[in-house]
Amino acid sequence: MEILKTLIIGSGPAGYTAAIYAARADLNPVLYTGMEPGGQLTTTTEVDNFPGYPDGVDGPTMMVHLQQQAERFGTDVRVGFINKVEFSIEAGGIHRAYTEDGTELQATTIIISTGATAKYLGLPSEQRLRGCGVSACAVCDGFFYKAQEVAIVGGGDTAAEEATYLANICSKVTMLVRKDKMRASKAMQHRVTNTKNIDLKYNTEIDEVLGKQVVEGIRIKNNKTGGTEEITITGLFIAIGHKPNTEIFKDQLDMDDSGYIITKGKTTETNLPGVFASGDVQDKEYRQAVTAAGTGCMAALDAERYLQKIEEPVKS
Ligand code: NDP
Numbered sequence: 001m002e003i004l005k006t007l008i009i010g011s012g013p014a015g016y017t018a019a020i021y022a023a024r025a026d027l028n029p030v031l032y033t034g035m036e037p038g039g040q041l042t043t044t045t046e047v048d049n050f051p052g053y054p055d056g057v058d059g060p061t062m063m064v065h066l067q068q069q070a071e072r073f074g075t076d077v078r079v080g081f082i083n084k085v086e087f088s089i090e091a092g093g094i095h096r097a098y099t100e101d102g103t104e105l106q107a108t109t110i111i112i113s114t115g116a117t118a119k120y121l122g123l124p125s126e127q128r129l130r131g132c133g134v135s136a137c138a139v140c141d142g143f144f145y146k147a148q149e150v151a152i153v154g155g156g157d158t159a160a161e162e163a164t165y166l167a168n169i170c171s172k173v174t175m176l177v178r179k180d181k182m183r184a185s186k187a188m189q190h191r192v193t194n195t196k197n198i199d200l201k202y203n204t205e206i207d208e209v210l211g212k213q214v215v216e217g218i219r220i221k222n223n224k225t226g227g228t229e230e231i232t233i234t235g236l237f238i239a240i241g242h243k244p245n246t247e248i249f250k251d252q253l254d255m256d257d258s259g260y261i262i263t264k265g266k267t268t269e270t271n272l273p274g275v276f277a278s279g280d281v282q283d284k285e286y287r288q289a290v291t292a293a294g295t296g297c298m299a300a301l302d303a304e305r306y307l308q309k310i311e312e313p314v315k316s
Contacts, residue, residue, distance in 0.1 A: 001104070001106055002106070003094060003106045003107065003108060004028070004029075004030050004105065004106065004107040004108070005022075005027040005028055005029070005107070005108055005109065005303075005307060006022045006027040006028070006029040006030075006107060006108075006109045006110075006111060006300075006303050006307075007029070007030050007031075007032070007095075007097060007105055007107035007109070007110045007111070008022065008029050008030070008031040008032070008075075008110075008111045008113060009031075009032050009034070009082050009097070009110065009111070009112050009113060009114055010031075010032075010033075010034050010039065010112065010113035010114040010115055010245075010279070010281070011031060011032075011033035011034060011037050011038055011039055011063070011067070011077070011113075012038070012039025012040060012041065012063075012113060012115045012279055012280070012289075012292060013039070013041065013063075013066060013279065013289045013290070013292040013293040013296065014113035014115070014278040014279025014280070014281075014292040014293060014295055014296035014299070015031055015039070015111070015113035015278075015279070015296060016031070016063070016066035016067060016069070016070045016293075016296070017066070017278075017292075017293040017294075017296030017297050017300075018111045018113060018278055018296035018297070018299045018300045018303075019031045019070035019073075019075040019077075019296075019300075020066075020069055020070050020073060020075070020297075020300075021296070021297050021300030021301060021304075022075070022111070022300040022303060022304070023070060023073035023074045023075045024073050025300065025304045027109075027300070027303065027304060027307065028074065028076070029075050029076070029111075029300075030075075030076045030078060030105070030107075031070065031075055031076065031077050031078065032078050032080050032081065032082050032097075032099070033077065033078065033079050033080065034081055034082075034114060034245075035081055037063075037067075037079060038059075038060060038063030038064075038067070039063065039115050040115060040116075040117070040118070040280075041059035041060070041062060041063055041289055042059055042060045042063055046058055046059075046141075046144065047059050047062055047140065047289065048140075048143060049139070049140065049288070049289075049290070050062060050289050050290055051290060062289075080099045080100065080101075081099065081100045082097045082098065082099060082100075082105075082248065083098060083099070083100050083248060084097070084098040084248060085097045085098070085110070085248055085249060085252065086252075087110070087252050087253070087272050087275055088272070088273075088274070089272060089273075090273070091273040091274070091310060092108070092273070092274070092310040093273070093274065094106050094107070094108065095107050095108070095109075095110050095274060095275065097110065108274055108307060108310070109274045109275070109276065109303040109306055109307060110274065110275050110276070111268075111276045111277075111278060111296075111299045111300065111303060112249065112253075112261065112270075112275065112276065112277045112278070112281055113277075113278050113279045113281065113292075113296060113299070114244075114245040114246065114279075114281050115244075115245055115279055115280045115281055115292075116242040116243060116244040116245060116260075116280040116281060116284070116287070117242060117243050117245060118136035118137070118238065118242050119136075119238070119240050119241045119242065119243060120136065120238055120240075121153065121206060121238060121240070123206065123208065123209060125208045125209040125210070126206070126209045126236070126238070128209075129209055129211060129214065129215050129236075132211075132213060132214045132215065133209075133211065133214045133215025133216075133234060133235055133236060134209060134215060134236045134238065135235065135236070135237055135238070136237070136238045136239070137237075137287075138152070138162035138163075138165050138166050138237050138239070139162070139165060139288065140288075141235070141237075142162075142165060142166050142169050142170070142235075142237075143169060144235070145166070145169065145170050145234055145235035146169050146170070147169075147170065147171050148170055148171060148233075148234045148235065149170065149171055149172040149173075149174070149231075149232065149233050149234065150166055150170045150172075150173055150174075150233050150234065150235035150236065150237060151173070151174040151175070151176060151218055151231070151233045151235075151236050151237070152166060152173060152174070152175050152176070152236075152237040152238075152239055153176045153206060153236070153237070153238050153239060153240060154176075154177070154238070154239035154240045154241070155177035155178070155179065155181070155182035155183050155184060156182075156183045156184050156239070156240075156241060157183075157184045157185060157188050158239045158241070159175065159177075159182075159184065159239035159240070160182065160184035160185075160188035160189060160191065160192050161188060162237060162239050163175045163192055163195070163198050163239075164191050164192060164195055164198070166237065167195045167197050167198050170197075170235070171197065172197050172198075172199065173195075173197060173198045173199070174198075174199045174201060174231060174233065175192065175198055175199065175200045175201065176201050176204045176205065176206065176220060177200065177201065177202050177203075177204065178203070178204065178205050178223065179202065179203065180202050180203055180224075181202070201220070201222075203222055203223050203224045204220050204221070204222055204223070205220065205221055205223055206218050206219070206220055206221075206236075207219040207220060207221045207228060209236060210230065214234070215233065215234060215235060215236050216232065216233075216234070217230055217231055217232045217233055218230070218231060218233060218236060242280070242284065242287070243259070244258065244259045244260045244261070244280065244281050244282075244284070245281060246259045246260070246261055246281060249261065252272070253270050253271060253272065253275065253277075254270065254271040258284065260281065260282055260283070260284050261277040261281055261282045262282070263276075263277050263282045267298065267302055268282070268295055268298045268299040268302050269302060273306070274303075274306055274310075276299040276302050276303055276306075277299070278292065278295035278296045278298065278299035279292035279295055279296060280292055282295070283295065
């Protein structure tokens with residue numbers, strides 16, 4: 001069986017950028033796309049903050065560009081899903097990965113770029129309007145609601161941070177927290193309560209997102225009193241957490257309490273030699289396409305250096 005120099009798992013900005021760099025370094029990478037080829041950006045309409053696109057670009061188009069760029073240098077992009085891995089713990093050891101149809105792959109380095117999945121409330125009306133006013137990324141999409149009224153759901157640090165971010169752009173932000181307190185750090189809570197145009201509503205959940213083609217409002221419910229009310233908004237931001245896609249790496253790689261892969265210092269190295277992680281799968285802090293791409297580049301460079309090191313003849 002051929003032993004690949006580099007296997008990349010995942011096809012978001014991190015995976016494709018790792019592929020561009022690995023291919024240019026003659027590592028002949030094979031990239032498995034996963035269930036959602038192109039990753040989270042394929043569910044976004046407009047991307048306005050990726051450098052190099054002065055007029056913006058829609059998410060799916062950008063991902064096609066990244067794939068074409070990776071293929072131009074010889075990346076073997078395969079549509080498929082890796083559902084099992086067996087990592088070697090030895091330096092220079094061979095790692096194994098298995099596709100959903102049972103094909104075994106062997107590789108000296110593996111770059112994990114499987115990303116994270118934003119959590120949604122699960123309401124049918126919310127799912128229907130995703131990308132049409134419902135978003136899980138304020139930094140990506142907040143600008144489209146400039147001077148408009150929006151709402152955000154969640155009471156953690158992400159929701160608090162995104163609420164204050166949106167408050168700078170939008171005329172009013174209604175923040176909906178399902179409990180009678182927020183989970184966010186005290187400092188973040190103070191920022192929210194000190195921002196004049198954030199209307200904070202505790203014990204409040206969304207009953208339904210209103211609007212046929214685009215979001216026009218929400219019906220909210222106080223879970224203590226049972227009272228409902230409708231408010232008019234044009235944008236709804238869901239900030240109730242992300243789930244890193246790391247299920248298949250459990251018990252093999254070091255992860256934090258939320259399941260994000262831990263990388264060493266400023267590198268993309270995991271606790272196992274030859275296994276690297278890039279993008280949202282190891283970053284719950286920034287979660288931007290451009291930061292994911294940056295760490296994808298780092299992972300390819302780390303993999304290249306690792307291969308050079310293990311291939312070096314032993315000096316006598
Ligand atoms: P968290 O898991 O910390 O918070 C999720 C929030 O969403 C909670 O308030 C939770 O409510 C609420 N929630 C969950 N499900 C629902 C639902 N179905 N309906 C309504 N509300 C819901 O996620 P975050 O993304 O905020 O943060 C993840 C991690 O990243 C944390 O460790 C955080 O500290 C960190 N982080 C740090 C930042 C920083 O330091 N600058 C910035 C952003 C994140 P409940 O409390 O009721 O469960």
